[in-house]
Amino acid sequence: MKIKFSNPNIFNEDLNLVKNIIKSGWLAHGKYTLLFENEIKKFTKAKYCCLVSSCTAGLHLSCIASGFKKGDEVIVPAMTHTATAHAVEYTGAKVVFADNHNFTGNLNLKSIKKKITNKTRGLIVVHMSGIPCEMTEIVNFCKKKNIIIIEDCAHALGTFHKKKHVGNFGVTGSFSFYPTKQITTGEGGAVVTNDLKFYKKIKKLKGFGIDKDIKDRKKQGEYDVKDLGYNYRMTDFQAALGYKQIKKYKNNLKIRKKIAKRYIKNLQNLKGVVFEPFSNNNSYFVFQIFCQKRDFILKEFKKLGIGVSVHYSTPINRMSYYKNKYKINLKDYVNSDLYSKTNISLPVYPKLKNFEIDFICKTLIKLTRNEK
Ligand SMILES: Cc1ncc(COP(=O)(O)O)c(C=O)c1O
Known part of the structure; x- marks a missing residue:
């Protein structure tokens, strides 16, 4: 798939x-x-x-x-x-x-x-x-x-x-x-x-x-x-x-929220994966999750053809241009560092099917439990 x-x-x-x-x-x-x-x-x-x-x-x-x-x-x-x-x-x-x-x-x-x-x-x-x-x-x-x-x-x-x-x-x-x-x-x-x-x-x-x-x-x-x-x-x-x-965006937004709810229902008891609770104020550009095994999961998702993304993998203060220009004290950014190492953006769009969301979640559950 x-x-x-x-x-x-x-x-x-x-x-x-x-x-x-x-x-x-x-x-x-x-x-x-x-x-x-x-x-x-x-x-x-x-x-x-x-x-x-x-x-x-x-x-x-x-x-x-x-x-x-x-x-x-x-x-x-x-x-x-x-x-x-x-x-x-x-x-x-x-x-x-x-x-x-x-x-x-x-x-x-x-x-x-x-x-x-x-x-x-x-x-x-x-x-x-x-x-x-x-x-x-x-x-x-x-x-x-x-x-x-x-x-x-x-x-x-x-x-x-x-x-x-x-x-x-x-x-x-x-x-x-x-x-x-x-x-x-x-x-x-x-x-x-x-x-x-x-x-x-x-x-x-x-x-x-x-x-x-x-x-x-x-x-x-x-x-x-x-x-x-x-x-x-x-x-x-x-x-x-x-x-x-x-x-057509009002309808698109409703579907985005339904997709978020489905991710939340599927993943709610999964240890090792955290995410924000559902909010009607969120437009769900993506469904953002955080896990320690992020890089392993990204690799396996890629092999399986599951498209996910990372927003973002390097905080901007660590990008060479800014780090060198402003001589930034990198120790000040504990949360951004953790976020950049653990975040995965799961797909959210109206054409995404329920069975696809369920497949992403099932795969994620298996991978966090070390099953392949
Ligand atoms: C937070 C944020 N700001 C600004 C931009 C730049 O947007 P654009 O590609 O439309 O210039 C992006 C791009 O994705 C973004 O994620």
């Missing part, structure tokens, strides 16, 4: 739409960018949304719009994708790594407080594997300290904290539509915000810093550039693909 780690929720009608857009020749600046942005706003209840070429681009523009610069310090989790730290690093600000909470992988207030100095300007929280960070505590603390919060929501479309969608707690929230994510546009991302100033700035910077949209230009090709912008836009056929998937 071969089980994929991810399998996008894309159907023939979606492919036909993409084909028609490509055939039309109107591949960028089309109507699907707006339509997809509107659906993201509806789903997250954020006031503004900007599609971008990746979550990394969204985080980068969020850091620029926050004014991070050389001399500032911005706290990021040690346990995350390198994109979170890179976004800060591009601005010249100093990346300061905080240790994560055991098992959720998220930052918590205790770990953040340890890294605060009088240079701390910002904080990027990551809602790891779709589990929300404790945003009430974090927001209250950061307000008092005047620290800007940016949310990395790469794993978190459909994740809520106290009935509010993540991405609405910081100045911005950036989502990823990479192929393994809950919805995909190939490469792609979106930034949501409730602050008009941030929206305007990000919208301008994602298109070279050009001051006028095509529709607002009096004469063709006439515009000014007052800022150093980027080309971080998404094409219209990608936006159409995302639009079709987000329309």
